[in-house]
Amino acid sequence: MTGLAGLLAASPTFAQDMLTALGDGEGQVNIVAWPGYIERGETDPNFDWVTSFEEATGCAVNVKTANTSDEMVALMNEGGFDLVTASGDASLRLVAGKRVQPVNVDLVPSWSEIDDRLKDAPWHTVDGVHYGVPYMWGPNVLMYNTEVFPEPPTSWDVVFKEMDLPDGQSNSGRVQAYDGPIHVADAANYLMANQPELGIEDPYQLNAEQYEAALNLLRGQRQIVSRYWHDAFIQMDDFKNEGVVASGSWPFQVNLLKGEGLPIASTIPAEGATGWADTTMMHAEADNPNCAYMWMEHTLSSNLMSDLSVWFGANPAVPAACTDGRGMQTAEGCTTNGMDDFEKIKFWTTPVTQCATQEECVPYYRWVSDYIGVIGGR
Numbered sequence: 001m002t003g004l005a006g007l008l009a010a011s012p013t014f015a016q017d018m019l020t021a022l023g024d025g026e027g028q029v030n031i032v033a034w035p036g037y038i039e040r041g042e043t044d045p046n047f048d049w050v051t052s053f054e055e056a057t058g059c060a061v062n063v064k065t066a067n068t069s070d071e072m073v074a075l076m077n078e079g080g081f082d083l084v085t086a087s088g089d090a091s092l093r094l095v096a097g098k099r100v101q102p103v104n105v106d107l108v109p110s111w112s113e114i115d116d117r118l119k120d121a122p123w124h125t126v127d128g129v130h131y132g133v134p135y136m137w138g139p140n141v142l143m144y145n146t147e148v149f150p151e152p153p154t155s156w157d158v159v160f161k162e163m164d165l166p167d168g169q170s171n172s173g174r175v176q177a178y179d180g181p182i183h184v185a186d187a188a189n190y191l192m193a194n195q196p197e198l199g200i201e202d203p204y205q206l207n208a209e210q211y212e213a214a215l216n217l218l219r220g221q222r223q224i225v226s227r228y229w230h231d232a233f234i235q236m237d238d239f240k241n242e243g244v245v246a247s248g249s250w251p252f253q254v255n256l257l258k259g260e261g262l263p264i265a266s267t268i269p270a271e272g273a274t275g276w277a278d279t280t281m282m283h284a285e286a287d288n289p290n291c292a293y294m295w296m297e298h299t300l301s302s303n304l305m306s307d308l309s310v311w312f313g314a315n316p317a318v319p320a321a322c323t324d325g326r327g328m329q330t331a332e333g334c335t336t337n338g339m340d341d342f343e344k345i346k347f348w349t350t351p352v353t354q355c356a357t358q359e360e361c362v363p364y365y366r367w368v369s370d371y372i373g374v375i376g377g378r
Helices: 003-008 051-057 069-078 088-096 109-113 183-194 208-222 232-241 251-259 289-301 304-312 331-336 364-375
Strands: 028-033 060-065 083-086 133-139 141-145 175-178 225-229 246-249 264-267 273-283 345-347
Touching: 028 069, 028 289, 051 060, 051 289, 069 083, 069 088, 083 088, 083 289, 088 273, 109 289, 133 289, 133 304, 133 345, 141 251, 175 183, 183 208, 183 273, 183 364, 208 364, 225 232, 232 246, 232 251, 246 251, 251 264, 251 304, 273 289, 289 304, 304 331
Parallel strands: 028 060, 028 083, 175 225, 175 246, 273 345
Antiparallel strands: 083 273, 133 273, 141 246, 141 264
């Protein structure tokens, strides 16, 4: 038993009745989303994919932003939301926890336009049943200050180990790390390349020895990080005002800082990168299912895919959004965002005990408790 099967073994999914036909909208849809994922022109008037939806459907879009996958799972457990834009390390837990329901793809007319690499992805598909609609995907990049790094850093070691940077000053107190247990996978990904004797094949599937090596790397990192970030806007402020010069980040922050004319760039170092492939999933007890289905179709068929790809620096779930002129994105822009690098990204997923690469792996609940200890200096 491996992967998703292992996660679900103790908590099998239940049979959930799916809608068989759309009815009238309920007047609203309540969504948990990553920052920057659902824009109505308030941050930048050029980026608005909400207003047209509300005018066409009469469904008001209410958004609650979440900064980590753990926060998303907690909010969905509390209830009161119809949809969530879940990454792979949350989506599997939401299915296993019976917090989301199967999606009737026949009620999503643009389903056929979804990237074939995403349609049946294991982070939202169980035994051929889809528990969501693919949304957006991309890498976790190394963001850096170009005045400190005249050339792009070639390794993640600039944020993992104490060293002098190209400006002659130490990186201590000038780098950050992600405030989420899934960051253990970034350490494991680094070790895959730099300590091959550990035998790590998958950064989410770690035996006890491999896991302890990742924790030790993170304990060393604790000595040099100035902040564990989870709020994208606070991280941007730290790069602008607090002397931070390098950190794992999302293309979203990179794009906004570059747009302000700041000396910021990003790269994927030689070790490669983890990443996220997000899925719009419907709460098992959604109060507004008709508006929810309308929104899921809107995400695939409107300007959202194209413009969000530009705004966030990510890749749309619908490849045609790169080329058909529905929005701002172009084929060249999608190539820049890594549309052709899908196989190079180690997408977030939930670590489970029964894993594919070895007899037994350290499960996610251990990642949660141990990472809290790392941040606390233990």
